Amino acid sequence: MGLSGISLLTTTYSLILQHQSLLLCLRAKGFGLDLKKDMEGVDYLSDERKKAQFDVEAMKIAWAGSLEAFQLSDRMAKLVANDPAFEKFTRPMLGRKELIKNTLRKAAHGWKLIVDLRLTEEEAKWLRLYIDEPAYTDLHWGMFIPAIEGQGTEEQKKKWLPLAKKMQIIGCYAQTELGHGSNVQGLETTATFDPQTDEFIMHSPTLTSSKWWPGGLGKASTHAVVYARLIVGGEFHGVHGFIVQLRSLDDHSPLPGVTVGDIGMKFGNGAYNTMDNGVLRFDHVRIPRDQMLMRVSQVTREGKIMQSDVPRQLIYGTMVYVRQTIVADASKALSRAVCIATRYSAIRRQFGSRNGGPETQVIDYKTQQSRLFPLLASAYAFRFVGEWLKWLYTDVKERLAANDFSTLPEAHACTAGLKSLTTSFTADGIEECRKLCGGHGYLVSSGLPELFAVYIPACTYEGDNVVLLLQVARFLVKTVSELGYKKPVGTTAYMGRVASLMQNNCAVQTAEGWLNPGAVVEAFESRAARMAVRCGQQLAKYENPEEGFAELSADLVEASIAHCQLIVVSKFIEKLQQDIPGKGVKQTLEVLCYVYALFLLHKHQGDFLATGYLTPKQASLANDQLRTLYSKVRPNAITLVDSFNYTDHYLGSILGRYDGNVYPKLYEAAWKDPLNDSDVVDGFYEYVQPILKQKLRTAKL
Ligand SMILES: CCCCCCCCCC/C=C\CCCCCCCCCC(=O)SCCNC(=O)CCNC(=O)[C@H](O)C(C)(C)COP(=O)(O)OP(=O)(O)OC[C@H]1O[C@@H](n2cnc3c(N)ncnc32)[C@H](O)[C@@H]1OP(=O)(O)O
Numbered sequence: 001m002g003l004s005g006i007s008l009l010t011t012t013y014s015l016i017l018q019h020q021s022l023l024l025c026l027r028a029k030g031f032g033l034d035l036k037k038d039m040e041g042v043d044y045l046s047d048e049r050k051k052a053q054f055d056v057e058a059m060k061i062a063w064a065g066s067l068e069a070f071q072l073s074d075r076m077a078k079l080v081a082n083d084p085a086f087e088k089f090t091r092p093m094l095g096r097k098e099l100i101k102n103t104l105r106k107a108a109h110g111w112k113l114i115v116d117l118r119l120t121e122e123e124a125k126w127l128r129l130y131i132d133e134p135a136y137t138d139l140h141w142g143m144f145i146p147a148i149e150g151q152g153t154e155e156q157k158k159k160w161l162p163l164a165k166k167m168q169i170i171g172c173y174a175q176t177e178l179g180h181g182s183n184v185q186g187l188e189t190t191a192t193f194d195p196q197t198d199e200f201i202m203h204s205p206t207l208t209s210s211k212w213w214p215g216g217l218g219k220a221s222t223h224a225v226v227y228a229r230l231i232v233g234g235e236f237h238g239v240h241g242f243i244v245q246l247r248s249l250d251d252h253s254p255l256p257g258v259t260v261g262d263i264g265m266k267f268g269n270g271a272y273n274t275m276d277n278g279v280l281r282f283d284h285v286r287i288p289r290d291q292m293l294m295r296v297s298q299v300t301r302e303g304k305i306m307q308s309d310v311p312r313q314l315i316y317g318t319m320v321y322v323r324q325t326i327v328a329d330a331s332k333a334l335s336r337a338v339c340i341a342t343r344y345s346a347i348r349r350q351f352g353s354r355n356g357g358p359e360t361q362v363i364d365y366k367t368q369q370s371r372l373f374p375l376l377a378s379a380y381a382f383r384f385v386g387e388w389l390k391w392l393y394t395d396v397k398e399r400l401a402a403n404d405f406s407t408l409p410e411a412h413a414c415t416a417g418l419k420s421l422t423t424s425f426t427a428d429g430i431e432e433c434r435k436l437c438g439g440h441g442y443l444v445s446s447g448l449p450e451l452f453a454v455y456i457p458a459c460t461y462e463g464d465n466v467v468l469l470l471q472v473a474r475f476l477v478k479t480v481s482e483l484g485y486k487k488p489v490g491t492t493a494y495m496g497r498v499a500s501l502m503q504n505n506c507a508v509q510t511a512e513g514w515l516n517p518g519a520v521v522e523a524f525e526s527r528a529a530r531m532a533v534r535c536g537q538q539l540a541k542y543e544n545p546e547e548g549f550a551e552l553s554a555d556l557v558e559a560s561i562a563h564c565q566l567i568v569v570s571k572f573i574e575k576l577q578q579d580i581p582g583k584g585v586k587q588t589l590e591v592l593c594y595v596y597a598l599f600l601l602h603k604h605q606g607d608f609l610a611t612g613y614l615t616p617k618q619a620s621l622a623n624d625q626l627r628t629l630y631s632k633v634r635p636n637a638i639t640l641v642d643s644f645n646y647t648d649h650y651l652g653s654i655l656g657r658y659d660g661n662v663y664p665k666l667y668e669a670a671w672k673d674p675l676n677d678s679d680v681v682d683g684f685y686e687y688v689q690p691i692l693k694q695k696l697r698t699a700k701l
């Protein structure tokens, strides 16, 4: 018997096992048989795993970034998965109060592990990721502490950071208000200096000045960094951050003049409802002068404003930091959804049975591949661009500490643009994964609805994605306008070759011609440069540049997307120029890199054609190559998602189970739903039976 014959037999056998275990389960419900007789311990995806053309263990390390990073993440994943305190199966069924209490309990347990096991900050971040439940601690560690670190003076850091890092105070980041989020300069909360008492008076003068949204504010925080209009001597001196105590450290009650609470339920069950996003109002609350974060500007005892050499934009610095972490998180959320959809697509069969043989695995349909594999490739692309962005941010942070602010504008443009690009794509990608799983994807037990609900606000928080792309556009327009006298550097260095990028057209003649990193990068550079220059030319027609910017903003957003996609493609290609050990690992990543680039090229071919860089024939060749690449991904698909090294606990999905034992587990889960606790549903006798028993008077009905 040939290899294919053996494989057919094994597949058929797997299928029979699945059907057997399903039958056992069905009988279990109907005839009282033991559910445990389902095929626990069988790996339904083993055939798929045997197809891998690369070393999976080495790919896990490439995905993690290094052996040490892999080991650390793996340790934390297992720590969480093996601890029943972090169970999350029932989360979507909990009412809000129970849900929040449950989250507080998990956060406390997480903190105990951090203290008892003396975990490092890096380990704590991974622990938090695998606990997989948004909590006030995210904002405390992710924004309150970074805001003090970035905007506080040495003295302020010395006073507040030890308290915060030992969690003797809990803080949040209170910037957004009911009336303004994007427009930070439009905030209305006031901080008025009172020279008599050497204090600031924090006040909420209007309804729309109420702080609205800050995570952790609603119920947990004792303190907040509050962004408010600084008023000294009756004059407005810009928006600044102030450390304000909100609740008593004894009994947690709001301090006098402070009105604080939760803003209510958000999208979905469970999901982001584990977070106490809050509302906050001040009625002339006094705080000492030294609680204004004073690295950027200082207010003296006499009420003088002193500006340091630090640029005003540093007040926005915490957002740069968090946007960078959000890019890293995008690859985690997307890879998680892709892992579920890929494993399930290999288990699920529909149509195509010949001579009584097994039906086709849905992953073998070309349409399924053309929807799934670009998402898989994007997860890897976002992972590597996130790694690069972390490096960029670390570099900027070191420079800022040394008062070198030269790279801040680029860091702002990159973090804003990549945050926008990766979160929008990931949110859409999770929803696509749900559809790729057919009907079962809509079940909460697939893990996808909650993942979607918890993820989508990433398109809005930390800067609305369109508002952020407009920030990138400002940066690009400025770069283009300065081309005559200033050499562009960093991610805009390609603009320095704008003349040739505008002139030279694509030279690719065959589908294989697209398997060339130079050709791919040049295509993306030419498209981005041409779109930015075209916007610059259009803008020049307006007398008032702001009016022109507003009028052309939709085109500017598209130019920003083209620029950001170029960054992701280039960073993927640069990653492949590094030494990546392990049999077949680099080759497999090369395939994914081309899938990512050519998928984008195909999706946005309108841009490439309209800018005149590509001919329709060349665009069509790229699509031919894409089809070939999908066939190369296919045998590696399951092991590519195994390389994310996600535990079943973290995935939280029956469809994405490592062993592929989907049907029995789905069936079992259904019977655990509280609705199935009794055969006759609560309310039947009141509301259904009377209808059944009614005597109809009208003949027509
Ligand atoms: C169990 C225990 C576990 C314990 C361990 C846990 C560990 C956990 C760690 C977790 C880590 C991280 C998790 C974090 C979780 C986060 C969850 C999400 C929370 C979400 C929070 C928020 O949403 S906070 C609010 C965010 N708000 C925004 O983003 C507002 C968006 N708006 C703006 O950014 C700005 O207003 C604007 C940029 C759009 C416009 O501002 P403005 O009008 O002032 O500016 P201009 O357009 O005139 O620009 C002026 C110049 O400034 C430049 N600029 C603008 N922004 C920045 C910036 N950020 N940095 C640098 N420069 C900037 C701009 O380019 C202009 O420059 P020039 O053109 O040169 O003048």
Ligand SMILES: Cc1cc2nc3c(=O)[nH]c(=O)nc-3n(C[C@H](O)[C@H](O)[C@H](O)COP(=O)(O)OP(=O)(O)OC[C@H]3O[C@@H](n4cnc5c(N)ncnc54)[C@H](O)[C@@H]3O)c2cc1C
Pocket: 139, 173, 174, 175, 176, 179, 180, 181, 182, 183, 212, 213, 214, 215, 272, 277, 457, 460, 461, 462, 463, 464, 465, 466, 467, 470
């Ligand atoms: C889950 C969640 C958690 C959050 N956590 C926090 C927190 O911890 N702390 C905090 O301070 N804030 C927090 N926020 C608030 C968040 O940062 C803001 O909601 C976000 O910055 C968007 O601002 P906005 O709500 O004012 O949107 P808006 O600016 O009102 O956006 C509405 C629409 O207008 C468009 N728009 C706005 N301005 C422009 C423009 N100039 N040009 C073109 N279109 C424009 C947008 O694209 C969008 O379509 C959170 C929000 C959410 C959803």
